[in-house]
Amino acid sequence: MTGQVVVTGISVAAPNGLGAADWWPATCGGKNGIARITHFDPSAYPARLAGQVPGFQAEQYLSSRLLPQTDRVTRLSLVVADWALADADVTPANLPDFDMGVITASSAGGFEFGQGELRNLWSRGSQYVSAYQSFAWFYAVNSGQISIRHGLKGPSGVVVSEGAGGLDAVAQARRQIRKGTALIVTGGVDASICPWGWAAQLSTGKLSTSDEPTRAYLPFDRDARGYVPGEGGALLITEEARTARARGARIYGEIAGYGATMDPRPGSGRPPGLRAAIALALADAGMEPGGIDVVFADGAADPVADRTEAEAIGAVFGDRSVPVTVPKTMTGRLYSGAASLDLAAAFFTIRDGVIPPTMHIDPCRDYALDLVIGQPRRARVRAALVLARGSGGFNSAMVVRAAD
Amino acid sequence: MADNNAFTLDDLRSTLRQAAGVAEDVDLDGDIFDTDFEALGYESLALLEVGSLVERQYGISLDEVAINDARTPRAFIDAVNTQLAAVS
Numbered sequence: 001m002t003g004q005v006v007v008t009g010i011s012v013a014a015p016n017g018l019g020a021a022d023w024w025p026a027t028c029g030g031k032n033g034i035a036r037i038t039h040f041d042p043s044a045y046p047a048r049l050a051g052q053v054p055g056f057q058a059e060q061y062l063s064s065r066l067l068p069q070t071d072r073v074t075r076l077s078l079v080v081a082d083w084a085l086a087d088a089d090v091t092p093a094n095l096p097d098f099d100m101g102v103i104t105a106s107s108a109g110g111f112e113f114g115q116g117e118l119r120n121l122w123s124r125g126s127q128y129v130s131a132y133q134s135f136a137w138f139y140a141v142n143s144g145q146i147s148i149r150h151g152l153k154g155p156s157g158v159v160v161s162e163g164a165g166g167l168d169a170v171a172q173a174r175r176q177i178r179k180g181t182a183l184i185v186t187g188g189v190d191a192s193i194c195p196w197g198w199a200a201q202l203s204t205g206k207l208s209t210s211d212e213p214t215r216a217y218l219p220f221d222r223d224a225r226g227y228v229p230g231e232g233g234a235l236l237i238t239e240e241a242r243t244a245r246a247r248g249a250r251i252y253g254e255i256a257g258y259g260a261t262m263d264p265r266p267g268s269g270r271p272p273g274l275r276a277a278i279a280l281a282l283a284d285a286g287m288e289p290g291g292i293d294v295v296f297a298d299g300a301a302d303p304v305a306d307r308t309e310a311e312a313i314g315a316v317f318g319d320r321s322v323p324v325t326v327p328k329t330m331t332g333r334l335y336s337g338a339a340s341l342d343l344a345a346a347f348f349t350i351r352d353g354v355i356p357p358t359m360h361i362d363p364c365r366d367y368a369l370d371l372v373i374g375q376p377r378r379a380r381v382r383a384a385l386v387l388a389r390g391s392g393g394f395n396s397a398m399v400v401r402a403a404d
Numbered sequence: 405m406a407d408n409n410a411f412t413l414d415d416l417r418s419t420l421r422q423a424a425g426v427a428e429d430v431d432l433d434g435d436i437f438d439t440d441f442e443a444l445g446y447e448s449l450a451l452l453e454v455g456s457l458v459e460r461q462y463g464i465s466l467d468e469v470a471i472n473d474a475r476t477p478r479a480f481i482d483a484v485n486t487q488l489a490a491v492s
Contacts, residue, residue: 063425063426063427063428064421064425064426065424065425065426065427065428065445066425067425068423068424068425068453069424069449127456127459127460128460130453131449131450131452131453131456132449132453134449
């Protein structure tokens with residue numbers, strides 16, 4: 001099946017803006033969401049900066065029935081899903097249950113909830129562990145709770161491929177829509193900025209230990225020194241194009257192409273898989289590289305990974321021949337939320353003709369990239385390429401384009 | 405067992421609020437004695453959580469089958485009071 005799949009609703013929770021209406025102008029304006037951690041006291045840890053979603057009061061949006069059974073990541077997911085459905089002007093109660101599903105990505109599940117229950121177990125005893133721990137920690141919990149809240153009983157699930165998940169989930173949603181489901185809520189939100197989550201993230205050795213919010217996460221910069229983690233992400237309402245048009249939906253654009261590869265085993269001597277993922281996505285979209293008007297890069301801020309990405313982009317598009325941007329320099333890396341947030345940015349870029357900037361970096365001259373730095377750039381954008389990589393060797397690329 | 409030790413509907417209400425919260429369209433303070441827990445928005449996991457809190461607060465061990473079979477506040481309260489009577 002090659003049916004057209006379109007996006008009709010978008011909402012986000014990001015460190016530099018809660019809700020699309022706050023976040024998008026902030027992102028175009030270069031607003032930084034990276035700061036010293038406030039969720040807990042980070043002084044004793046080697047890394048102390050993160051991108052935290054500001055001003056989120058779950059009890060404003062969710063009943064007290066949901067609060068005892070949800071981690072912060074699930075609360076964020078539920079609220080962002082509500083907003084995305086509203087943005088799509090969809091009322092699930094009026095549609096057939098089995099024609100709608102939820103496919104999200106997650107890299108950590110409900111970590112802080114799990115931390116609290118482990119603390120209860122070891123400090124007070126097993127009778128103090130919440131029965132809700134049985135699912136509140138789990139990767140699939142965001143999909144499950146969104147499904148229950150809105151009665152979405154069609155194909156649902158979770159994709160776990162770390163940073164690539166924000167694209168892989170949307171690709172899975174597209175597959176299910178092509179198999180006949182009318183609407184899928186998809187994308188990714190991650191949030192595990194708590195002591196236990198932080199310890200797990202520190203174990204990779206890839207976090208920036210800088211204390212300067214504008215110098216800590218510098219992809220494609222000679223001073224690249226690791227990344228700053230963040231929380232948040234985006235959820236999209238994806239629909240079969242004819243159904244969406246029939247109901248008069250506003251259409252942001254289509255999920256036009258997707259490709260995914262795994263990197264070879266380290267030391268194998270074989271090349272990394274990112275370039276092949278880009279080629280697969282372009283072929284899937286039936287497009288030549290020249291049709292792409294902007295690339296949202298993964299931006300690992302690790303010298304080797306940055307070089308791999310710069311070379312992959314250069315090999316496909318040629319030196320400095322397509323604008324490249326990394327808005328996540330304002331949010332930190334949101335794991336499975338990151339690429340979904342980039343998809344949201346790509347659709348708004350197509351809508352508004354404004355490419356959001358890459359902030360804080362002085363690009364390394366070794367990379368032949370046309371980076372959009374410091375200021376947004378006006379451009380007519382009909383198609384965008386979003387790149388995402390996940391720890392463990394995941395490479396994904398997605399082409400989105402205007403649907404009219 | 406003295407009556408003032410008995411587990412009342414109000415005790416259940418406060419335990420439900422604390423352990424599992426209240427659904428948006430439910431009036432827990434209404435006449436709920438014989439209302440199905442499901443209609444009040446509480447599934448089996450919520451009742452497990454409520455039972456666990458009662459056990460900790462009253463220092464008793466509840467009969468799992470009786471709690472699991474309790475479909476209404478009346479049945480749940482009876483199950484708790486049976487245990488309270490047994491240990492007094």
